[in-house]
Amino acid sequence: MTTRVVVLGAGYAGAGAIAGLESELGPDAELVWVADTDYHLVLHEAHRVIRDPGVQEKITIPVEDIKSRTTEFIEDSVTDIDTDERSVSLADGDDVAYDYLVVGIGSETATYGIEGMAEHPLTLKSLDDAMEIHEQVREAAQDATRDDPANVVIGGAGLSGIQSAGEVAEFRDRHNAPIDVTLVEALPEIFPPGDSEIQGALRHRLEDAGVTILTDDPITAASEDAIEFDERDSLDYDVFVWTGGVTGPSELSDVEMDAEHNRLQASSTLQADDERVFAVGDCSMISQGNDDVAPPTAQAAWQAADVVARNVARAMEGRPLETWTYEDQGTLVSVGETAIAHDVEMSGIAAPIRTFGNMPAKVLKKGAAARWIAKITSWSRAMKAWDAL
Known part of the structure; x- marks a missing residue:
C-alpha cells in the first residue's frame, strides 16, 4: 500500500525536506509538495533585491530544479489543516490527503498588537515584498531633494532589519540619492540575540554607512506617514519597513499552537502533538529542552530539514525517531x-x-x-x- 507524505512550503524547511525525503523514502512512498510559489527563495539574501532587482533570478530557484520527476508539485495556498481527517485544504484546488505531513510554511511578521502596524509598514517575507520595498525607496528618492530628503525607516534591528538598512544605504550611495536611513530598535542595543562584541561591530558598520540608529524606545503606533514612540518625538517617514518578530501563519488552526507566538509546537523529534505531523522552520517552536526552543533562522531550518526527512522514514517503518539539537555555527x-x-x-x-x-x-x-x-x-x-x- 502506498504511503503519501505531503510537504507544505517552499522555504528552507520545505525545500530541504523534499531533498532529504527523496533520498530517504522507498518506492512504496508517494511524495507531494505544496507551496504558494513555484520557486524557492533564498530568503536571507532577499534584501539584495532592495538595492538591485536584477539579482532576483540568482536567488530564486524553480521547484522543478529541486524536486525529482516522481515528486508531485501543487502550486496553491494552504487554508487549513485537518489532523482528524488527515487532509490539507487549499485555496483553489481539491483537498490533499496525507499519511504523514511535514509543515514548513514559514511565518508572518509579528505586530505585537501595535496600533497601525498591521496596515501601514512594508515587510520582508517574500520576493514580492523585496520588490515593493525597492520600488517605494526608488520612488521616494525621485520625489526628494537634498534639502528635503526621503526618510526610510526600518523597524526592528535584528538580522533582517540590519541587512535591509544596509541595502537602502547602498542604494542611496550607488544612485547618489537624497535618502536618510533610520534603524529603530525597542531594546537597548541592536541585534538583540548577539553579545556586545558583534553588536558593537554591527553598529560601527551601520554608522559608517550613514544609518541613524535609535534604540531603547519601543514604537507604540504607526500611521500612513509617521511612527510614534513611547518617549521620543514621532518620526515621519516616506517608506517604513517593519522586520520585528515572528508569528505563525493562520493556516495552523487545527494543530496545537503556542499561545504567545502562534507557532506550532514540536518536540525535539520534530513531531507535533499529532504523531503523523512534523514541523520544521519558522512556523514551529521546536523543543530543545529546559524550556528552550530552536531559533527561527535559516541555519536552524537547514539542520532540522535533514532530520525531519530521516524521522518521517523512521516513523513509516516503526523505528525510533532521532532527536535534533540545534548547533549554532556562528x-x-x-x-x-x-x-x-x-x-x-x-x-x-x-x-x-x-x-x-x-x-x-x-x-x-x-x-x-x-x-x-x-x-x-x-x-x-x-x-x-x-x-x-
Whole structure:
C-alpha cells in the first residue's frame, strides 16, 4: 500500500525536506509538495533585491530544479489543516490527503498588537515584498531633494532589519540619492540575540554607512506617514519597513499552537502533538529542552530539514525517531557590500578571530548561501548565483 507524505512550503524547511525525503523514502512512498510559489527563495539574501532587482533570478530557484520527476508539485495556498481527517485544504484546488505531513510554511511578521502596524509598514517575507520595498525607496528618492530628503525607516534591528538598512544605504550611495536611513530598535542595543562584541561591530558598520540608529524606545503606533514612540518625538517617514518578530501563519488552526507566538509546537523529534505531523522552520517552536526552543533562522531550518526527512522514514517503518539539537555555527550579517562574521565554525573548527569583517566575512557569507543552493540543486547552480550573494 502506498504511503503519501505531503510537504507544505517552499522555504528552507520545505525545500530541504523534499531533498532529504527523496533520498530517504522507498518506492512504496508517494511524495507531494505544496507551496504558494513555484520557486524557492533564498530568503536571507532577499534584501539584495532592495538595492538591485536584477539579482532576483540568482536567488530564486524553480521547484522543478529541486524536486525529482516522481515528486508531485501543487502550486496553491494552504487554508487549513485537518489532523482528524488527515487532509490539507487549499485555496483553489481539491483537498490533499496525507499519511504523514511535514509543515514548513514559514511565518508572518509579528505586530505585537501595535496600533497601525498591521496596515501601514512594508515587510520582508517574500520576493514580492523585496520588490515593493525597492520600488517605494526608488520612488521616494525621485520625489526628494537634498534639502528635503526621503526618510526610510526600518523597524526592528535584528538580522533582517540590519541587512535591509544596509541595502537602502547602498542604494542611496550607488544612485547618489537624497535618502536618510533610520534603524529603530525597542531594546537597548541592536541585534538583540548577539553579545556586545558583534553588536558593537554591527553598529560601527551601520554608522559608517550613514544609518541613524535609535534604540531603547519601543514604537507604540504607526500611521500612513509617521511612527510614534513611547518617549521620543514621532518620526515621519516616506517608506517604513517593519522586520520585528515572528508569528505563525493562520493556516495552523487545527494543530496545537503556542499561545504567545502562534507557532506550532514540536518536540525535539520534530513531531507535533499529532504523531503523523512534523514541523520544521519558522512556523514551529521546536523543543530543545529546559524550556528552550530552536531559533527561527535559516541555519536552524537547514539542520532540522535533514532530520525531519530521516524521522518521517523512521516513523513509516516503526523505528525510533532521532532527536535534533540545534548547533549554532556562528553569525554572518551583511551591511551593504560588506559583512560581519561572529563565532563562525567551518567543518567544526572555530575561526581564529571571534568577530571580523571585510572580504573574509563577505566570502564566508557568500559561501554559506552557495552551499545551501548546491545542496538543493548543484554546485554549478550555486556558482552562477555567486555574484548576487
